[in-house]
Amino acid sequence: MRKSVLHSANRAQFNLGTVFGILGSFIFFLGFALLIPMLIAFIYGEDVWHTFLYSASIAFVVGGALYYSFKPEHELRVREGFLVVSLTWLFLSLVGALPFVISGILPSYTDAVFETMSGLTTTGATIFNGTTSDGFVNPQIESLPYSILFWRSLAHWLGGMGIIVLTLAILPLLGVGGMQLFQAESPGPTTDKLTPRVQETAKLLWGVYVAFTGVEFLLLWVHPSMDWFDAINHAFATMATGGFSTKNASIEAFDSVYIDTIITIFMFIAGINFAMHFRLLKGDVKSFFDNREMRFYALITFISVIVVSTSLWLFNQYSIGSAIRYGSFQVVSIVTTTGFGTDNYEVWHTLGAFFLFLLFFTGGCAGSTGGGVKMIRWMIIIRNSFREIKQIVHPKAILPIRIGDKTVDSDIQRTVLSFFVLYLMVFGVGALIMSVMGYDMQSAIGASIACLGNIGPGWGEFGPTDNYAQIPYIGKWVLILFMMIGRLEIFTVLLIFTPTFWKQ
Amino acid sequence: MRKSVLHSANRAQFNLGTVFGILGSFIFFLGFALLIPMLIAFIYGEDVWHTFLYSASIAFVVGGALYYSFKPEHELRVREGFLVVSLTWLFLSLVGALPFVISGILPSYTDAVFETMSGLTTTGATIFNGTTSDGFVNPQIESLPYSILFWRSLAHWLGGMGIIVLTLAILPLLGVGGMQLFQAESPGPTTDKLTPRVQETAKLLWGVYVAFTGVEFLLLWVHPSMDWFDAINHAFATMATGGFSTKNASIEAFDSVYIDTIITIFMFIAGINFAMHFRLLKGDVKSFFDNREMRFYALITFISVIVVSTSLWLFNQYSIGSAIRYGSFQVVSIVTTTGFGTDNYEVWHTLGAFFLFLLFFTGGCAGSTGGGVKMIRWMIIIRNSFREIKQIVHPKAILPIRIGDKTVDSDIQRTVLSFFVLYLMVFGVGALIMSVMGYDMQSAIGASIACLGNIGPGWGEFGPTDNYAQIPYIGKWVLILFMMIGRLEIFTVLLIFTPTFWKQ
């Protein structure tokens, strides 16, 4: 029923005014978000507080003007939904970048947009701590005002909120990338109307998200190495699978088994479908542990920790304890696409390093804050491979693909395969573009997958101890687009570049 | 009609005796092939002639014994067909490796099997000119007896013959990897019986193959840098898209624009569907130039030559002439999966080098002697991506994929996507295994794709100026398997590792 409304004739029409009106309202709300780091600036007595006030004012004026010019009144139509989804991250990044520029901390607006998009897409790739292609020396992370650091983390956290609702409530209705699989799993009312359903679902899931963030904050705060500020920033960045840290050395800077453990656990939690967390918190333990994607995610993570830790122990002479500590942190960080680091995986023996590289192509569960291909798609891809081989022996048999007790529709199978192929093609194009800029193969591949998969750290010149400052501006805009394409499940963004989309 | 016979109840049964009987007959015929290098040894007065006699005798005895023990009499059933196809390359490599070992030229049987499998699969990866992991110094290419060099080239040429028939006559009937697409294109009778059809088709296509080899031989022979021996070896290796050369420096050793041009042209020819060549030679010019895959192949090659040559010209300071000469040779060599070299692409600017790396994932036309993913699958993959994006806007529309005037069946679409995904997964596993052996990422990736794609030269420690001698033996066996998996379109080999296949 729900589906039929969205797939109605309305699908073929759209109104740009509605789209800009809604984007205006989002920008307006971003204004409120910008006032929070202003409070942080007050607390720490930082001069940059006015930066946030100016930025918020611009957001209020621009957002308000857009909203009142177009006054979107009717329910969102499907094509409008696609445009809103694709443009939200872009518009919010363009406005959210203002504090970096107004404060004079980043001389380049491109860098400011890169950093903000990296924040809002929960990528965590940074242009701080490096020198740009035209010679600007961007500041060290540790020299940044608290309010600016907080704005980076807050961008993660708000981006994560957006993503949970997007993947669990909006994309399934838009039919993107096989996400229809999750239609039944979301909490909230099953209404035909998009807006009330999304609002209701959002409230329930955000409650879970806020709760986990609060718990992680407290657990980090109790450790002597972290003050409340470090704790809240890292809790934001963890639950969003973001990866921005208040330290250039990332989590390694705290050098604490306790902190490593807490963050590993919460990264793992952030990589689980939030609809499942919601069910668990409502007491539905059975459906949480019955969830096939979650079990597959846990299995892959477990196997990867074993392989990587063994490699560290055997080939890099780590003690067993250190091997497990650093192996599990890095594995969970990459599988969930968080990108926090406690060890430089580039100097590992190739077994551990290459295994971790393969994990750059995984991603957590759908409906988590993680990016990438995601576990449910891998399950379908792997099952489809076995099915395809079996089909050769039984060419006339109809061999369904099942995940738990659900049969995966053949349309969804095809969509998932297509998603994966398209994902890899976009990845290849990204690497090619980086290679045009003169980067070696490993760096080019690393930058492309790290941004497309919303991971953050890559390989070569963009490894865990490096940053993205040095890339020529055109390359930065490409990566800004890539973070957005990856974050929005590819189809959403690519769609609006096709003539089909704009044909009435 | 044809299909129905093959898809009958017989599919579920098989007789191992029949399989071994047929393999026996192939081994027996390999005995005759082994007598040809013996003649070369006579011509050049080489002592190793007896090596080939012994090897041929073993082939006659083993092959004959197998054949007469099992006397395969009935028509091949489908599962038997799969086993025969998968085991043929393995058994012939095990026997074809004998001359290298009996002559004492290669102390390691593994190396001998590697070289022979590399020959028969038209890969062209060599273990000569290097030191093995246990310290054997394998001879230089230029120090090898003529008869041994000839045996390597002949293995290519026979392998190429096998592949043409396999992809155009056998795999379509077995329904592997979307090759059913080509059922209608093959010449030969449309009979229900496998054997007469395959024999008839083989004769017609081999005629074309022999003719092209002869023409290339003559065109190479007339050049003063090549004697008849160099000419015949390179003609064999070109038409098979093999890549073994009589020189360690490959085609660069001849340093001739004429030779480069001839080989570039014939590599390009070898990358075209031989059923299309057959049609062209029969005067059906229209259907040759109408063939969409061929046009796509030409387009991709053309674009790649432009990009790579421009990169050489702009970033590597080649003259325009040299840029085109070396750019087009290397591009055609990689696109067709031949692997001949006239330039070290590893020292190119990353644009050219990385673009070439992407071409490692292409391959020529299906029904050519080239390996890899192949153009027709890429066409379907790309069209499917566009279709999938369009489908989002028109969720209920049935959007077919057309190649020329043919509609691609939705089963075949899925099979092609699955093939590609499985191909990449196997590639990833191969790279992981190589990384376990301690190779860096680029070398590991290079070895995996160069062997799986039957290309030959890879990257890093296995680049165009290196060889595969140094790999530990277990790694060589993995690559032997990979050359076979890639050559036999993946499904064929993977299938026989599944329990489903063996269930009665």
Ligand SMILES: [K+]
């Ligand atoms: K991240």
Ligand SMILES: [K+]
């Ligand atoms: K080859």
